[in-house]
Amino acid sequence: MRELLGGKGANLAEMANLGLPVPPGFTIPTSVCNYFYDHAKSYPKDLKAQVEKALAYVGKLTGKTFGDPNNPLLVSVRSGARASMPGMMDTVLNLGLNDETVEALAALSGDKRFAYDSYRRFITMYSDVVIGFEHHHFEEILDTYKDSKGHVLDTDLTAEDWVEIVDQYKDAVRKETGEDFPQDPHAQLWGAIGAVFGSWMNARAVTYRQLHAIPESWGTAVNVQAMVFGNMGETSATGVAFTRNPSTGAKQLYGEFLINAQGEDVVAGIRTPQEITEAARKDSGSDKPSMEAAMPDAFKELTRIYTLLEKHYRDMQDLEFTVEQGKLWMLQTRSGKRTAKAALRIAVDLANEGLISRKDAVLRVDPASLDQLLHPTIDPAAKRDVIATGLPASPGAASGEIVFSSDEAAKLQADGRKVILVRVETSPEDIHGMHAAEGILTTRGGMTSHAAVVARGMGKPCVSGAGTIRVDYGRGLMTAGGRSFKAGDVITIDGGVGQVLAGRMPMLEPELADEFGTLMGWADEVRKLKVRANADTPEDARVAIKFGGEGIGLCRTEHMFFEETRIRTVREMILADDEQKRRAALAKLLPMQRADFVELFEIMQGLPVTIRLLDPPLHEFLPHTQAEIEEVARAMETDPRKLADRARDLSEFNPMLGFRGCRLAIVYPEIAEMQARAIFEAAIVVNKRTGKAVVPEVMVPLVATKAEFDMIKARIDATAQSVMRDQGAQIKYEVGTMIELPRAALMAGEIAKTAEFFSFGTNDLTQTTYGISRDDAGSFLGAYVSRGILEIDPFISLDRDGVGELVKIGVERGRKTRSGLKVGICGEHGGDPASVTFCHEIGLNYVSCSPYRVPIARLAAAQAALGKKAEGQA
Template sequence: MEKWVYTFGDGKAEGSAGDRDLLGGKGANLAEMCALGLPVPPGFTITSQVCSWYYENGRSYPASLEKDVEAALGHIAAVTGRKLGDNARPLLVSVRSGSRASMPGMMDTVLNLGLNDETVEAIARESGDARFAYDSYRRFIQMYSDVVMGLDHSVFEEILEDTKANLGHDVDTALTADDWKGVIALYKEKIEEELEAPFPQDPQQQLWGAIGAVFSSWMNARAVTYRRLHNMPESWGTAVNVQAMVFGNMGDRSATGVAFTRNPSTGEKKLYGEFLVNAQGEDVVAGIRTPQNITEEARLAAGSDRPSLEKIMPEAFAEFCAVSDRLEKHYRDMQDLEFTIENGKLWMLQTRSGKRTAKAALKIAVEMAEEGLISREEAVLRIEPGSLDQLLHPTIDPRAQREVIGTGLPASPGAATGEIVFSSEDAEQLKSEGRKAILVRIETSPEDIHGMHAAEAILTTRGGMTSHAAVVARGMGKPCVSGAGSLRVDYRNETLLAMGVTLKKGDIITIDGGIGQVLKGAVPMLQPELSGDFGKIMEWADGARRMKVRANAETPNDARTARSFGAEGIGLCRTEHMFFDGERIIAMREMILAENEKGRRTALDKLLPMQRADFVELFEIMNGLPVTIRLLDPPLHEFLPKTDEEIAEVAAVMNVGVEKLRERTDALHEFNPMLGHRGCRLAISYPEIAEMQARAIFEAAVEAAKSTGAPVVPEIMVPLVGLRAELDFVKARIDAVAAEVMREAGLTIDYLVGTMIELPRAAVRANSIAEAAEFFSFGTNDLTQTTFGISRDDASSFLTTYQAKGIIAQDPFVSIDVDGVGELVRLAAEKGRATRPDIKLGICGEHGGDPASIHFCEEVGLDYVSCSPFRVPIARLAAAQASAKPAG
């Protein structure tokens, strides 16, 4: 029979950390901690397989699950001496989600389950604290009604605020047990009024309601969005963890907190966290009350006058430090811990690998390798390649004038400027318009996930370093300032009051997440310097990878940037990008609109020295590294004059009438130019274009070789080849020009001629094309377009719908379609090598900077990947990881 439920507690567990896929991260780690003998409240985990069953069978459960859960409740009762629903010693439990990968706050949780009108009295008698008992009951009603019954929590918050106002209190802790009884009565009345059903008193009904709610939350909007953003499959499902409650809200000797074994923002090897006395765990992460520092050192550094955990509960603190150290050594990674202290006794509620900034990840990986905790190879594998983007974002120029309008906690480093928005919807709207938004909220919640992703940075007036905003922003690599309590947000009027200044929606502010400042207006930014821990990881990665990493670059600035990030050459120089400035665009239009070859050559003579100078500079910057130059590729319509002013300007240069020139422009119009007269088709129709470009390349190679002393071996790429005869025709022109230049220069130039594989026909005929081509560069942007028959410029209008409906897992223009486009790449590589064993193979589409696609390239055995300059570090790291851990 299938095993649906796994128990843990009292130093024993049926699962372990290795069962993450089955038990989820939370359940697997609870089992592991229990087996290590750590203080873990007993409980059980319903496997993620039940989640799959639940959705595959009309939201029902396997027949034996109810019996299995009953037996597991018996296990908790045997350990605790408590029973669910018992009127003398009632068992209260928490019901939490647990996917195999952390999804902080995305799914639902229910605490204090098992309380009803009778068990609350038993808890009051047993604890000797009626106030605690009835406060816990009202929390349960509020949470359960929201999560399970669908009654929004704001309904209850209004009742609570009205009650406090009527009693003259401004904090929850001032309410007495009788006050809480009154609140509970009002809650129940509201539930009956809104839902036409009473709040359930049967603990078994409560339990199954909560289990169903957790499974249902796997498909809620915020969880679906989070999975899409982090490429997590829907098929994983979530486990459900049911665990005996322990209480951090039983008075001044109780507390709850969240901590990291190292600083998640900087990576510093110091215990880092926050706690609240007399509170439940949700109070800490929600930022409802301002938390306190765990360590005395952190308290002093923050200038806080509120005591640390180290000071007020030294014994529990010492035990927690020992547990933290043990867990980090056991898991060999920085841990994110949740704990509760109940009447002085420490209980561990969760451990998991902590989310961290890229800067912290590098420091932690390097230091753990140097401590001997992990190997250098493991250190390289520990860094998420995409996270390096965080290091490439601007920071505020230290010389800039700062008009500080508010300060808060430096929750996630980096800096960003943008327009103030107060809702996630507005953040998304601005992003769709190409504008930058700063999401300003009192506090964020999981419902804000889409807005946080769209925004450049996040600012909250509530919450600590472990609040929802802080944790999610760090995971996304977004700058964040949290807990900026001096600021006032007015959602209704869409204003932000800051130090006497009222800012409106649309006003510009800058967030400095590194030091927790909010600045008025835009300020100058600087690009970061990549050294130290970054340099060590990159050095270790370069030693581990097989594939080379080049950059797509055609400007001197791009080339220098690429070199500074460790590029080993240029894999794609798009020559058309060199024709759009100043005199060049006029000469280009003159060439295109000429009526004969003589006219075209006259215009090309103007362009030749410009192209040559461009190539000389690129060759000199690359100083002997390979440079792949693609001949003119785009359809000519992209260069044509569009306005009356532009047409008149070209007509004057060509000394022809405006109307005649307009007729010529209209004649060159194409209905589907991306599949029209472009690529090698231009070089065949107008060989003089390819000849000019080839001459510019070879003359530049001669000049750069003399100036640098490093031999230049240009790689000339002929685009959009589908027929071997096309490549033969263009290559013959290139070879003829090469011979001319060598004769003129009196020296030999080594060079390669190859093609870009971007058409399915080229892939299936690669064996024939390789007879002429000395290298293949896979242009996977166009290969994806031509394979799918999808325009990447228009695909966003429906591909998001495809993803939402499960038709595709991810956008094929972002990560390579391994089964289709990838199969063509694999086929072309095999056929090319069969004809020419030493053929050089690379990829230059956007996929060249995507880690998952790079893994595929390693599997196929390509020689290099080429990507945008700022993605070179990502590609270097991903290539190393692919060498160590091949795809599949």
């Protein structure tokens, strides 16, 4: 009943039903939270009576009465959402204490010091959570008092000291608020309930939900539970434990406890906690006794309970417990947070132990978390000097010298130096610099900007949209947070969290344990979707094979054109005055392109390879600044004015919707002919060399009409016939198109009459459907998501209702015309688990994503086949 009771409430009820020692209590369900926000922060009219009745029943079970000055029931008030949100919402302990009941607690426990210590804790927590008087004010009072008495530790304070401190705390509240600290336990209770419901919408909780795709509509429950005390002397304690190691997944009890302490002492880190097991104590070298040694009976009971709970829940558990005068009480159990490395090991181990099936194991690991395993990360023990924050555009971390130009990046990399390419934004002409850099940092752009997409494809870390950074190319200077960094200074970027840090950070290299291969093998047994990779280089293709890619779903040939050895020839082709000169330049490019395709076909060993014809506008290949124009003109022995005029002729106001894609092949068919010839000649070479049949898939980009496609396909077919005649060999091939315009999706039935496959380019289809440039959307899309206009950035996860509907229409209409039509997607969404789920549901044949996201897509496809909904979906 997690949806109604929240995770904490449901698990407390479950432990109680199992007969485990759980302090009695009750849960105000999540539905009341929704009512609270729908009705101006008020409650259903019958709630108060129900709470009073539940309190009375808890009192009956404990033999105490809430608010009784002689034998008071004290309670904790805790949050509990459906999904675990550790530390994001508020808690109040020791509720019910006041000037009278504290004396009763002292008398009943025989320990006045304990009673007043508990009272001051309650005042501190209640004032912070409910009244809004922050706890640091109380810390200052306590520190001043200890200094005046010459005490170092809280344990040095006597009962009389705590009485005086409590009086000072109450005086501080009175001065701050103009009112006495509330003495009525019932008023305290409703204040705490309101504060816990209110914390559902605090800033940290909202941010956490956005980061973890937890819907606001879920709400939180409130759990009211009888207090048990871990601070009642040396026979009492509090602790947190995991039934397996959350970092490594090793099967061992892992955790810490504190003698004579309450739960917040463990979390706050004021005192150094002790190990739970004797083995862990020996490993840590601690001279303090373990729980196993200091409290053997309670430890034995904890061992019995954690073993039972792990078998019951069939998962690693995160436990909170209190020992009150030797008796163990369970305060919480939940599925424990864990690293991706631990998640893999735990899932595989649980399956091998027979607690779960292999299919369950596949469902247990979050596909997106696999990113942690595939890239270097910053050592978690290292101290971070964060100078700016942007978007976590491509995972992993890297350190290097700042460079502001791609040419400089390539030059320094050739000298064996590691660099971070810092740009306002990148463009295709930066490809050589991006390849040379350890990582990329941009001040503009979103999660699917050019920098982000290319970096992910290369497996390089990238932080994009770091808007607080200012880059001055002229002075070779980057400023952030009032600090200046010049070219050559070392910085580190963490593409997993979007941080930019000063200096070089220690790194941990990725390790793929045996469990990775085991779980991915189990995933491959159940998934229906094939997973290909977007790969433009031999290196990309090898990475794709290493991570289980089943072909290339998108080879962007323009990335080959930007290589330093070729760009001059490409510019010759663009500057040509007529077709004859263009063909002469293209003849120089032909052997280079053919060699590219030969290497790709050989690496892929007969797996499908989809090659997209030239897509970007020609002006992107030309230099832009006057200095660059003059430099290129000298190298090409041409007039710089001619080069500048041609660049002006080709420049466009909105190149995304301009002279690009199939339009290039319509106006300059000789470009498509050269590329097609290179593809077919390479296929014949590899067929002969390896004996494995290569069936290239030639993809025409950005078609809007069947007529466009047919005109280009006729040229491709004619080229294929010419190559087969010249070579005396036959080859099989397919010609299809990239669906990235709404019109193409709507006209898919017509286009499929001649197109042999479709690949949905969901990056551009999202742009053209929304009318949003992904490179400029960073300035407002965040506000759209935070204000609930959009649930998620549509460039990160496929918009099912709009863009997804166009994809669905395209698939249905295309297959109505051509029943066996092969359909995939090759946009960045191919590596997003929620988007992969959608692709499975509508019957696509494959998804294609960056090589480093292939394992993510494989696991997501398996989970989709097993019927798991992506996180956050109903």
